[in-house]
Amino acid sequence: MSHVLKTQHALRWTAICLLSTIACRPGWATHPLLTDDTAVQGAGGWQLELNTDRSTSHPNGVRHIDQQLNTTLTYGLADTLDLAFSQPTSWQRPSNVGHHSGINDSATGLKWRFWEDKDAGWSMGLRPTITLPIGNAKQGFGNGRSTVDITLLSQLEQGPWQWLINAGLRYNGNTTGERKQMWNASTALLYNLGSSWTFAAELTANRNPNRNAPANLRTAMLGAIYHNSSKTDIDLGLRRNWQRSVEATTVGAGITQRW
Secondary structure, three states: OHHHHHHHHHHHHHHHHHHHHHHHHHHOOOOOOOOOOOOOOOOOOOEEEEEEEEEEOOOHHOOOEEEEEEEEEEEEEEOOEEEEEEEEEEEEEEEEOEEEEOOOEEEEEEEEEEEEEEEOOOOEEEEEEEEOOOOHHHHHOOOOOOOHHHHHHHHEEHHHHHHEEEEEEEEEEEEOOOOEEEEEEEEEEEEEEOEEEEEEEEEEEEEOOOOOOOOOOEEEEEEEEEEEOEEEEEEEEEEEEEHHHEEEEEEEEEEHHHH
């Protein structure tokens, strides 16, 4: 394999590794969070989320940019049950190699808030999801096969504070040699400043699908959400990988509309 091909191969795997912190799990959570809450739309309610994340890294001293645009449409099937469809698109731009783009695997999922104690401010939910392999796996935009995961959601609300915890398992079907048995865990603390602002801090960890990179990936995020109205949110977040061997900085922004 030539030096150029080796470099391109390494860059492609690095992109997959870095994007796994964003795209490994479908974007159901309130952007810029990866940790999901137990909130649902209610029967007949709709929600549209448009967000983008730009990740910058320097593998082997070469600047690499991954840009992802994600669209998620959610519909309330019942007062405690949502159906969601998510479609991401990615652009990868390694310096001196050129750039390429494509659609990623789409995802469909349910979110069921199965338990709630309003007096204690505590609720729990389940979120099963499945991906459809429509992305080009050879170019790093898909898995080549469907994946299935289930995530347990927990939310505790006390005054202006919210504490979220997620834990999930995933069968990572693929044709690219990635790990198939995976897990993810995350926690986030949110503070509501009046009715217009929510500030968030988050820690995440997940099994890396890339067998040739660190076994686990960890990130930290700081973000803010501006509630323009009860129907519209605008958000911004900054995410950073913990480990030195996989250094990446991600800036994300999005808008959410409900009706």
